[in-house]
Amino acid sequence: MTSVRNHRPQLSGNKWFIFVLALIVGACSPKIRTAPSSTVKTKTEKPVIKTDKPAEKPPVKAPEAKAHVLSLILPLGLDHAAAGQTYTAAGLKKANMAAEYYQGFKLALDSITAEGANFKLQVFDSKDDVAQSHSLALNPQIKASELIIGPVFPDDVKAFTAMLPSARKPIVSPLSPAAPSTFNNQNLVTMTPPLEYHAMGAATYIVKSLKPKKVFILNSGFSDEKLYTSPFKRTVDSLSKRKIQVITITVVRGNLTSLLKQLSPSNQNIFLVPSTKQAFLMVTLRSLDTLSKKYPVTLFGHPNWEKFAFLKSALLQRLNTHITSTDKVDYKSSQTNTFLRSYRRTYRTEPTDFAIKGFDQGLYFAKLLADNEDFNKPDLEDFSGIHNSFHFIKKPGVGWINTHVDILRYENFDLKKVQ
Structure with missing residues (x-):
C-alpha cells in the first residue's frame, strides 16, 4: 500500500523552481562528454620542428551508448502554474508528489548514466485528467518509448492502458496499489503490492x-x-x-x-x-x-x-x-545515507517517500534497460531498494505484480522489521 508519513517537509517554492528548471534543461540524461580544450600559440613559442617520425593517429572515439527512451507521465498540473492561475490544495499536493517522484527518478537515471549508460527521459503532464491520459496514449513519442512509467492514479491508468491493449512494451503503474485486474492489460507492471x-x-x-x-x-x-x-x-x-x-x-x-x-x-x-x-x-x-x-x-x-x-x-x-x-526505510543503512547525501546535494531539500520511491524504481528500470533486459520474458529480476524490494510474478492478462511485503512489529514504541 502507499502510505506517506508527515515527518518530512512538503515541496517548497525553491523546489518548484528547481523542478521546472530540471524539466527544461535536464529531461534528457545523455552521457556527458568533455570537449577537448584548444591551445593558443603565443609569440614566445618556438616553431615546431618537423621530423621524419610518422604522425600518431588520433585515439579512436568510443561509440556512444544507445539512448534508451523512457516516458514519464505524472499529474503535474502545469497549467495551474501559469501566470494568473492557482493550484487548489488538493492539486498542489498531487503536483508536489509528482515533482518529488520525478526528482528521485531523475537522480537514479543520472547515477546509471555516470556508469556509461545513456537515457532520454520524456516527461508528460497527465493533469490528473482521464481525457488527457486517454489522449497521451495516442502520442507517437510515448508509443515509441521503450518504457512508459505512469499515469499514477487508477482512473488515469485505466484510460491510458485501454488504448494500448496489445502494446509489446511495459507500462509501469508506479504508485497505485489497485488490483491489476482493474486494468486487464498484459503489459502492466504494478509496483505497489495490492x-x-x-x-x-x-x-x-x-x-x-x-x-x-x-x-x-x-x-x-x-x-x-x-x-x-x-x-x-x-x-x-x-x-x-x-x-x-x-x-x-x-x-x-x-x-x-x-x-x-x-x-x-x-x-x-x-x-x-x-x-x-x-x-x-x-x-x-x-x-x-x-x-x-x-x-x-x-x-x-x-x-x-x-x-x-x-x-x-x-x-x-x-x-x-x-x-x-511496503514503505519501511532503514535510515541507518549505508545505501540510504548515500542516497540522502546525493539528493540533498542535488535538490537542496530532504527527500519525501515519493522521491525515494522514484529513486528505487528509476534505478531498477534503468539497470534493466542498460543491461538490455528482455521485458517479454515471464520473470523480472528481484531488487532490494531503499523504500521497498521488488519480487514480481507474471499473471496472464494482468502483467507483472510486485508481491514483496515486509512484516513489521511494534517494539520499543516503533515498528521494527521482523521479515
Whole structure:
C-alpha cells in the first residue's frame, strides 16, 4: 500500500523552481562528454620542428551508448502554474508528489548514466485528467518509448492502458496499489503490492513462522474487509493443508466472550483484525488489551494502521501487533545515507517517500534497460531498494505484480522489521 508519513517537509517554492528548471534543461540524461580544450600559440613559442617520425593517429572515439527512451507521465498540473492561475490544495499536493517522484527518478537515471549508460527521459503532464491520459496514449513519442512509467492514479491508468491493449512494451503503474485486474492489460507492471498480497504475506508469516493451531479473524461486519480476509484464509488453508483452523466472528461492541473457551492460556493466540474503522478499532482493541492480561495475544492488522494517529503505539506494543508494509526505510543503512547525501546535494531539500520511491524504481528500470533486459520474458529480476524490494510474478492478462511485503512489529514504541 502507499502510505506517506508527515515527518518530512512538503515541496517548497525553491523546489518548484528547481523542478521546472530540471524539466527544461535536464529531461534528457545523455552521457556527458568533455570537449577537448584548444591551445593558443603565443609569440614566445618556438616553431615546431618537423621530423621524419610518422604522425600518431588520433585515439579512436568510443561509440556512444544507445539512448534508451523512457516516458514519464505524472499529474503535474502545469497549467495551474501559469501566470494568473492557482493550484487548489488538493492539486498542489498531487503536483508536489509528482515533482518529488520525478526528482528521485531523475537522480537514479543520472547515477546509471555516470556508469556509461545513456537515457532520454520524456516527461508528460497527465493533469490528473482521464481525457488527457486517454489522449497521451495516442502520442507517437510515448508509443515509441521503450518504457512508459505512469499515469499514477487508477482512473488515469485505466484510460491510458485501454488504448494500448496489445502494446509489446511495459507500462509501469508506479504508485497505485489497485488490483491489476482493474486494468486487464498484459503489459502492466504494478509496483505497489495490492492489498491481497499484504494478506497473503501476513498469512505466510503466520503459518511458517508462528505455526499456531488456530487463527481468529475479528470482523466488523463491513463487506470491504473480505478484500483482506478472503486471500488471507485461502493462503492459510493452502499452506497448512487446512491443519490450522481459521475462526471468523463478527464483533459487536467489543464483546469477545464467545471466544474465551477456545483460547489458550499458555500459547500465543493469533488474531487478525482487518478493519480500518476508527470506532470499531478503538473498542475492539481495548477488549483485546483486557483479554491479553489472561491470555497471550499476537495481533495482525491492516497495513493502513501505520498511518492512523488514533492507534497508540503503547497499546499496539502490548498486543504484540504486526502489520505488513511496503514503505519501511532503514535510515541507518549505508545505501540510504548515500542516497540522502546525493539528493540533498542535488535538490537542496530532504527527500519525501515519493522521491525515494522514484529513486528505487528509476534505478531498477534503468539497470534493466542498460543491461538490455528482455521485458517479454515471464520473470523480472528481484531488487532490494531503499523504500521497498521488488519480487514480481507474471499473471496472464494482468502483467507483472510486485508481491514483496515486509512484516513489521511494534517494539520499543516503533515498528521494527521482523521479515
